[in-house]
Amino acid sequence: MPSRNFHRWTKEFGHAFLVLIATIVISILIGEFAFMRGWEAIYRGLFRFFRIAFFLCVPLLLLSPIFSNLGFVMRRRKGIFVQIKGKEELEIHPMKHWVFRPFQGIGIGLLFAVKLLGVLQVVTGSNTTEPLFLPRGQFQPGRLLIATGITILVALLLSTLWTMDDLGIRYFNRKDYEIKMVGKYVGTLMPIVFGLYGVLSLLGKFSTVQALLYLFQVVVILYPPFAVFSVFHALFVQRTAENLLKRLNVEESNILDRRDGPEDR
Numbered sequence: 115m116p117s118r119n120f121h122r123w124t125k126e127f128g129h130a131f132l133v134l135i136a137t138i139v140i141s142i143l144i145g146e147f148a149f150m151r152g153w154e155a156i157y158r159g160l161f162r163f164f165r166i167a168f169f170l171c172v173p174l175l176l177l178s179p180i181f182s183n184l185g186f187v188m189r190r191r192k193g194i195f196v197q198i199k200g201k202e203e204l205e206i207h208p209m210k211h212w213v214f215r216p217f218q219g220i221g222i223g224l225l226f227a228v229k230l231l232g233v234l235q236v237v238t239g240s241n242t243t244e245p246l247f248l249p250r251g252q253f254q255p256g257r258l259l260i261a262t263g264i265t266i267l268v269a270l271l272l273s274t275l276w277t278m279d280d281l282g283i284r285y286f287n288r289k290d291y292e293i294k295m296v297g298k299y300v301g302t303l304m305p306i307v308f309g310l311y312g313v314l315s316l317l318g319k320f321s322t323v324q325a326l327l328y329l330f331q332v333v334v335i336l337y338p339p340f341a342v343f344s345v346f347h348a349l350f351v352q353r354t355a356e357n358l359l360k361r362l363n364v365e366e367s368n369i370l371d372r373r374d375g376p377e378d379r
Contacts, residue, residue, distance in 0.1 A: 127341075127342055127345060129341060130341035130342045130345075131338065133334070133337055133341075134159065134160075134163050134338040137150075137155075137159060137334050137338075138150070138155045138156055138160075141159070148334050148335050149331060149335075162335065163338055163339055166265055166336070166339035167339035167342045169262055169265040170219075170268070170269045170339055170340065171269070171342070171343055171346050172266075173270050174269075174346070176270065177274070177350075177358060178354070181277075181362040182361045185362045185363035188363065195285060195363065195364050196283070196284050196285075196364060197282050197284075197359060197364045198282045201284075202280065202282035203279075203282070204281075206345060206348050211344045211348055212341060212344070215272070215276065216336075216337055216341045216343075216344050217337075217340075218272060219268055219340040220333060220336045220337065222268050222271065223265070224329075224332060226268065269343065273347055276347055277347075277351055277358060281351070281355060281358065
């Protein structure tokens with residue numbers, strides 16, 4: 115049993131740790147990479163990874179109260195949440211959980227980090243232009259608090275949208291009998307738009323080469339924790355799906371199953 119669990123965890127999370135280890139090794143070999151220098155990359159890289167991953171995964175415990183509040187709000191409105199049979203998808207798929215979703219988080223986090231950089235300058239009184247997720251030589255409490263807040267906010271937003279999608283939940287309007295996918299465009303287009311905006315913001319602050327170098331290092335730094343978060347979220351939803359559906363007060367109806375198809379949006 116332990117060997118089976120180890121094999122499963124290695125399969126699901128191995129790619130994230132492979133990127134993390136490669137980043138640390140490259141930093142040691144070439145002297146500086148991903149804003150880490152030499153042998154200090156071992157403890158700096160591991161600490162940064164576990165700090166970001168921790169604050170991404172812990173907010174999953176808030177999904178139950180969030181869904182309870184959403185269900186309460188829907189009961190007071192003219193709409194309800196419904197689960198379309200056959201639309202739930204709780205299995206882990208490499209392209210979805212190892213590529214698409216981690217880059218969703220990186221794109222949204224990049225926008226928040228760029229927009230809140232001005233807030234950091236006010237809080238700390240510094241004129242730093244480095245992305246919030248990248249550590250500096252000296253400890254800055256304001257910078258750490260803002261980066262942590264961004265991480266938690268991104269985690270709450272994405273985990274809510276991802277859970278709706280994984281459970282096959284749709285929004286049904288009682289008034290016009292229209293079924294809509296919850297966060298269809300928010301969950302797909304928003305990260306692309308936000309990520310593009312973040313890139314353009316970096317280009318406005320730095321030279322093209324420096325901006326692209328920053329972007330590459332941000333992706334290298336954030337991919338491992340966001341990849342772990344994506345897979346951990348899927349495992350969490352698998353275990354709590356029934357409770358989350360109950361909290362959301364999801365309903366089922368045969369007529370909804372027939373309408374789900376080309377008109378589903």
